[in-house]
Amino acid sequence: MNLKELAHKLGISQTTVSRALNGYPEVSEATRRKVREAAEVHNYRPSLRAKSLATGRSMAIAHVVPVSSKHEMVNPIFADFIAGAGEEYARAGYELLLSVVADSDHDRMYRDLVTRKAVDGLVVQAPTLTDNRIPLLADLGIPFVVHGRSSGVVSAYNWLDVNNRRAFERATGLLLDLGHRRIALLNGLATLDFAHRRSDGYKRALLERSITIDPELIAHDEMTENYGYEVARRMLAQPNPPTAFLVSSIIPAIGVRRAITDAGLEFGREVSIVIHDDDLSYFRNAGDVPLFTAVRSSVREAGQRAAAMLLEIIRRREEGIADEAPMQILMEAELTIGQSTGPRALSRARAQN
Amino acid sequence: MNLKELAHKLGISQTTVSRALNGYPEVSEATRRKVREAAEVHNYRPSLRAKSLATGRSMAIAHVVPVSSKHEMVNPIFADFIAGAGEEYARAGYELLLSVVADSDHDRMYRDLVTRKAVDGLVVQAPTLTDNRIPLLADLGIPFVVHGRSSGVVSAYNWLDVNNRRAFERATGLLLDLGHRRIALLNGLATLDFAHRRSDGYKRALLERSITIDPELIAHDEMTENYGYEVARRMLAQPNPPTAFLVSSIIPAIGVRRAITDAGLEFGREVSIVIHDDDLSYFRNAGDVPLFTAVRSSVREAGQRAAAMLLEIIRRREEGIADEAPMQILMEAELTIGQSTGPRALSRARAQN
DNA sequence: GATGAATATCAAAGCGCTTTGAAAATTCAA
DNA sequence: TTGAATTTTCAAAGCGCTTTGATATTCATC
Numbered sequence: 001m002n003l004k005e006l007a008h009k010l011g012i013s014q015t016t017v018s019r020a021l022n023g024y025p026e027v028s029e030a031t032r033r034k035v036r037e038a039a040e041v042h043n044y045r046p047s048l049r050a051k052s053l054a055t056g057r058s059m060a061i062a063h064v065v066p067v068s069s070k071h072e073m074v075n076p077i078f079a080d081f082i083a084g085a086g087e088e089y090a091r092a093g094y095e096l097l098l099s100v101v102a103d104s105d106h107d108r109m110y111r112d113l114v115t116r117k118a119v120d121g122l123v124v125q126a127p128t129l130t131d132n133r134i135p136l137l138a139d140l141g142i143p144f145v146v147h148g149r150s151s152g153v154v155s156a157y158n159w160l161d162v163n164n165r166r167a168f169e170r171a172t173g174l175l176l177d178l179g180h181r182r183i184a185l186l187n188g189l190a191t192l193d194f195a196h197r198r199s200d201g202y203k204r205a206l207l208e209r210s211i212t213i214d215p216e217l218i219a220h221d222e223m224t225e226n227y228g229y230e231v232a233r234r235m236l237a238q239p240n241p242p243t244a245f246l247v248s249s250i251i252p253a254i255g256v257r258r259a260i261t262d263a264g265l266e267f268g269r270e271v272s273i274v275i276h277d278d279d280l281s282y283f284r285n286a287g288d289v290p291l292f293t294a295v296r297s298s299v300r301e302a303g304q305r306a307a308a309m310l311l312e313i314i315r316r317r318e319e320g321i322a323d324e325a326p327m328q329i330l331m332e333a334e335l336t337i338g339q340s341t342g343p344r345a346l347s348r349a350r351a352q353n
Numbered sequence: 354m355n356l357k358e359l360a361h362k363l364g365i366s367q368t369t370v371s372r373a374l375n376g377y378p379e380v381s382e383a384t385r386r387k388v389r390e391a392a393e394v395h396n397y398r399p400s401l402r403a404k405s406l407a408t409g410r411s412m413a414i415a416h417v418v419p420v421s422s423k424h425e426m427v428n429p430i431f432a433d434f435i436a437g438a439g440e441e442y443a444r445a446g447y448e449l450l451l452s453v454v455a456d457s458d459h460d461r462m463y464r465d466l467v468t469r470k471a472v473d474g475l476v477v478q479a480p481t482l483t484d485n486r487i488p489l490l491a492d493l494g495i496p497f498v499v500h501g502r503s504s505g506v507v508s509a510y511n512w513l514d515v516n517n518r519r520a521f522e523r524a525t526g527l528l529l530d531l532g533h534r535r536i537a538l539l540n541g542l543a544t545l546d547f548a549h550r551r552s553d554g555y556k557r558a559l560l561e562r563s564i565t566i567d568p569e570l571i572a573h574d575e576m577t578e579n580y581g582y583e584v585a586r587r588m589l590a591q592p593n594p595p596t597a598f599l600v601s602s603i604i605p606a607i608g609v610r611r612a613i614t615d616a617g618l619e620f621g622r623e624v625s626i627v628i629h630d631d632d633l634s635y636f637r638n639a640g641d642v643p644l645f646t647a648v649r650s651s652v653r654e655a656g657q658r659a660a661a662m663l664l665e666i667i668r669r670r671e672e673g674i675a676d677e678a679p680m681q682i683l684m685e686a687e688l689t690i691g692q693s694t695g696p697r698a699l700s701r702a703r704a705q706n
Numbered sequence: 707g708a709t710g711a712a713t714a715t716c717a718a719a720g721c722g723c724t725t726t727g728a729a730a731a732t733t734c735a736a
Numbered sequence: 737t738t739g740a741a742t743t744t745t746c747a748a749a750g751c752g753c754t755t756t757g758a759t760a761t762t763c764a765t766c
Contacts, residue, residue: 002752013716018754028714045468049406050752053721058402060450067436073634074436076429083420083427086453095471097413098451100439115398117722118448224635225607251635254578254607258644261614281426282577282604291611355722366746371724381744403722406751470752 001042010038021046048095057318060095061085061310062119064109066126068189069102073222077249077278077299078125081147084303085123092311094120106133114140121310123147128191143317145310145327147302150193158313160306160329164194164276167295167333168201168246171274174293174335175244176209179344180272182217184235184242186228186252190220195248198276202246217242228255236263236271243344244272250283253292257340273340276333290338297333305329354397363391374399401448410671413448414438414663415472417462419479421542422455426575430602430631430652431478434500437656438476445664447473459486467493474663476500481544496670498663498680500655503546511666513659513682517547517629520648520686521554521599524627527646527688528597529562532697533625535570537588537595539581539605543573548601551629555599570595581608589616589624596697597625603636606645610693626693629686643691650686658682 007014012031020027020035038044052058063085065078082096089096097119101109110133113119121143124133130152137144138155146159175183185202188195203213216238219231228247235242236259247253253275260271267273277285277294279301285292309327317323360367365384373380373388391397405411416438418431435449442449450472454462463486466472474496477486483505490497491508499512528536538555541548556566569591572584581600588595589612600606606628613624620626630638630647632654638645662680670676 003754004752014753015717015755016715019715022754026714031714043464043468045465047406047752048469048471049402049411050721051754053400053402053406053723054752054754056721056754071634072436074432076432076633076635079427079429079432082451083425083453086451090452090454096451096453098435098439098449099443100436100449101443111396112398115396116401118401222635224637226637226639257611280429281424282429282575284577284579286579356724357722367723368725368747369745372745375724379744384744400722403751404724406753407722407724409751 001044003044003046006035006038006042006044009042010035057120058118059093060097060119061089061121061123061307062097062099062113063123063125064099064101064106064113066103066106067100068222069104071222073224074100075126075223076251076282077280080278080280080298080300081125081303081306083281084298084300084305085307086303088304088307088311094311107136110136111140114142121145121314123306123310127193129193129196131193143310143313145306145313147306148192148194149197151196156326158309158326158328160302160309160331161194162297162302162331162333164197164333165201165204167276167297167335168198169205170201170333170335171246171276171295172202172205174341175246175272175274176205176211178244178272178341180244181211181344182214182240182242183244183246184217184232185219186231186245186247186256187218187220188223188248195220198248223249223252225251225255225258228252229259230255232256232259233262236260236265243270244274244341247273247275250275250277250280250285250292250294254283268340269342272342272344275340285338290336291340293336293338293341295333295335297331302331305331354395356397356399359388359391359395359397362395363388410473411471412446413450413472414442414474414476414660415450415452415466416476416478417452417454417459417466419456419459420453421575422457424575426577427453428479428576429604429635430633433631433633433651433653434478434656434659436634437651437653437658438660439656441657441660441664447664460489463489464493467495474498474667476659476663480546482546482549484546496663496666498659498666500659501545501547502550504549509679511662511679511681513655513662513684514547515650515655515684515686517550517686518554518557520629520650520688521551522558523554523686523688524599524629524648525555525558527694528599528625528627529558529564531597531625531694533597534564534697535567535593535595536597536599537570537585538572539584539598539600539609540571540573541576541601548573551601576602576605578604578608578611581605582612583608585609585612586615589613589618596623597627597694600626600628603628603630603633603638603645603647607636621693622695625695625697628693638691643689644693646689646691646694648686648688650684655684658684 003014007017017035020032067074086096099109124146127146127148127150131150134150134153134157149159149161206213221227245256247256253273257267260267265271275292275294277296278299285294356367360370370388373385420427439449452462477499480499480501480503484503487503487506487510502512502514559566574580598609600609610620613620618624628645628647630649631652638647
């Protein structure tokens with residue numbers, strides 16, 4: 001059933017049917033009701049393709065999720081981010097186009113999506129230190145929002161980010177307050193911008209207390225469980241092992257915990273952990289006293305808000321509202337104390353048994 | 354730059370340009386080359402919307418991923434499944450449309466996607482025991498592939514599944530061979546079909562050895578880390594605790610492991626675990642001797658093969674090849690021994706210390 | 707009852723591509 | 737050299753919708 005047939009069936013022009021269904025005012029309530037009923041009865045839905053060709057809008061947003069070219073991995077936190085964004089898109093009648101693409105092909109992918117007019121807007125995930133996707137998209141002139149920031153990009157753009165520096169500065173501060181001096185940082189991939197902001201926060205807190213930074217205690221990699229395990233195991237076997245770990249995600253933190261217990265040490269007593277908690281739905285760090293002490297920021301909420309921001313940008317552009325200052329949201333992480341942290345005094349005492 | 358402009362620029366008709374770019378034979382090599390070059394220079398890409406309207410194909414596949422309505426969770430294994438499928442789609446020039454929708458809205462979503470002609474095919478995820486999406490899609494007459502099966506659906510349909518029954522029968526058999534008699538099963542949501550097949554395999558293995566099934570040792574829920582932890586903790590505190598756990602995913606298994614060590618028991622010695630391993634990229638159960646003994650089947654490969662199957666079905670339909678028997682692939686899981694299993698004799702001896 | 711404004715409907719053009727059926731250009735055989 | 741066969745190109749129709757500009761209808765006003 002298409003528009004033509006429906007109009008014919010009703011003995012009304014296509015114009016009127018189209019207007020009736022799209023809520024235009026220049027159609028009488030009587031006909032509007034008749035049209036609505038007929039559409040319902042015959043289960044009529046306008047063809048998306050025809051509609052988007054006619055309107056010039058495709059009512060779709062693309063998320064290009066990077067797949068690590070080395071390891072062919074796709075980060076599970078995207079699942080929650082996309083769930084949040086998808087919710088918002090569904091509400092507004094947008095579709096979500098997902099491309100899983102090796103980092104190296106991102107440029108071509110974005111260019112393609114834009115020049116083929118596949119989508120009305122884009123979300124950029126996991127920006128690197130100087131991410132050339134940002135100038136590229138700005139150049140292509142399509143609305144986009146970055147989840148995170150790219151320190152090396154000077155031009156202004158729309159982004160939504162967590163205050164990673166502050167979060168990690170606070171987390172480090174907490175461990176310092178507990179007396180820890182050898183604090184390991186298990187960070188994400190060194191190419192990613194957020195990892196640098198986290199390092200910055202960590203280092204700033206240490207330097208403020210005049211503690212020299214030991215590069216041996218800093219690791220960068222894909223945030224898998226196994227990475228957490230292997231690095232923690234190695235570090236704990238050192239002559240002067242860390243008494244605390246700051247871990248960029250709950251997933252490697254699970255590995256760190258495993259390494260701690262494997263080494264016969266007591267988690268949260270002899271060795272402390274603070275994590276960045278994305279509030280992943282399958283890894284809720286919940287409970288009265290959650291397992292991990294954490295700086296928490298829901299990635300699902302980030303997805304939802306990034307999507308809302310993008311839709312707002314698109315709306316404004318369509319209404320011809322002049323491009324004002326770019327939209328930028330900085331979310332603060334909240335610190336919650338769990339079972340994974342304790343004073344260093346105790347841990348040293350125990351370790352000396 | 355659109356087709357008309359490009360054709361005008363070349364002083365050639367749109368027809369010829371279109372044919373040249375789409376590789377039709379009725380165009381001379383000389384003009385084809387000229388057209389290709391010009392397209393390259395002016396960065397011309399045909400508009401997806403116009404193309405799909407003209408051809409009737411939208412070159413897109415939808416995956417509707419269920420979000421648990423109770424808990425608003427989205428399963429991280431979809432990330433890997435979709436990565437596998439996305440790879441295949443990209444290769445064939447298809448887009449992936451992702452809808453994250455509460456179970457209750459699936460019907461409407463599917464109906465919408467089809468009647469609005471948004472996609473050429475669909476993948477059905479996480480089928481329930483008698484999943485009404487299958488007859489619905491068959492009725493709508495659109496190509497689709499089910500990841501998993503639905504026991505209550507009698508009509509034939511295209512699916513790709515792991516032999517869950519066999520896998521769990523083997524896994525249970527292994528634990529029985531090791532002398533375990535109290536074996537707990539931590540399954541997925543009871544509404545999902547795969548959970549029943551796994552239960553079946555488990556029960557069959559027990560009954561074959563005349564071991565009565567203790568419903569107290571069977572749990573069903575969303576496969577989170579916390580679920581594994583809580584259930585295992587409760588079971589281990591029982592008067593007659595299990596000596597082994599069969600766990601439906603590596604994620605709750607991590608929780609089970611936590612409960613075991615929390616209880617002061619030795620993982621892999623006093624209490625054994627066998628998992629179903631989806632080979633998730635961020636939770637690789639790898640190494641010379643992997644952490645968990647597992648029946649493994651890569652969900653990423655499943656995604657890739659399901660996508661390939663769907664594209665083949667679409668291809669056949671387009672070429673007017675008569676609808677033959679539906680396509681069905683049953684993948685066998687492979688059993689690998691890890692550090693998480695040991696004989697019961699030892700575990701009992703230890704437990705009695 | 708005539709006039710103008712407001713309201714309701716319509717026919718037709720256009721979105722950017724593919725594809726059909728016809729025409730033009732080229733090749734080949736006689 | 738000519739006519740048929742073949743190859744190459746083209747103009748125009750059509751995909752299913754929205755939207756423009758025009759027309760028909762209703763209503764209030766003088």
